[in-house]
Amino acid sequence: MKLLPVSASALAALLLALPTAAHADHVIDDFSVPLPNGDLMVGRNSGNPFHFDEASQTNLGSSTISGDRDTLIDDESGRAYLNSVSIxxxxxxxxxxxxxSGVLTLSYGELLLLNADLADDWAFAFDIDGNMYGGCHSRPVWLTVTVRSGHGDDAVTQQYTRKVVRDGQYTISFSNFDEIDFTDVTLLQFEFDASQVSGIDFALSNLRTI
Structure with missing residues (x-):
């Protein structure tokens, strides 16, 4: 049987028509569920006598990767006037x-069992809009991402820290966690440290993997 020649454009169209495995981002937190008892607050004018405030939530369903969220705001220095978190x-x-401006920590997998397979993804991502950068003067927030895989004596924990200054989307590549088994992630933690600066305000959204 004689084979007919196939043009490059026809071949490209055929390849586009073939089914492919769709990649879906994993939601870490879409922030659709508010804090249970209103804003978290610390500082001399907060009415809170402690240097920290915390909200631990479960039964969050698909709004977080683990169904839970632990939100912690602290000011160990005792120098804050009024710091608050709302969702x-x-x-x-x-x-x-x-x-x-204190420290904000978000944890997933501390309260409920997390066994997330993120092997098909390549990075953590989030969107931020704040006042960390103003012309030639920046007030950086230092983000530390902590990832744990495995359980018990076999658990491995690794951290990566980067500066957050400008508004927009940030990505943190999984290549920064070369000791982690991303087929079995058991804890995710995101710490935003603004303790060395003051007057920081930001909105965080779309915390996810890509």
Missing amino acids: DYNELMYSTSSGS
Whole structure:
């Protein structure tokens, strides 16, 4: 049987028509579920006598990767005037005034069992809109991402820290966690450290893997 020649354009169209495996991002937190008892607050004008405030939530369903979320705001320095965290309209709002802007920590997998297979993804991602950068003067927030894989004596934990200054989308490649088994992720933690600057405000959204 004689084979007919196939043009390059026809071949390209044929390849596009073939079924492919769709890649779906994993939601880590879409911030659709608010904090259970209103804003978290610390600082001299907060009415909170402690240097930290925390909200631990379970039964969050598919709004977080693990069904749970632990939100912690702290000011160990005791220099904050009023720092607060709220979650509404699919955003986490972090607001501070004078003094230290403190530290925000989000944890997933601390309260409920997390066995996430992220092997098909390549990075963590989020969107941020804040006032960390103003012309030639920047007030960086240092983000530390902690990932754990495995359980018990076989668990492996690894961290990566980077600077967050400008608004927009940030990605943190999985290549920074070369000791982690991304087929069995058991803890994710995101720490935003603004303790060395003051007056930091930002909105965090679309925390996910890609």
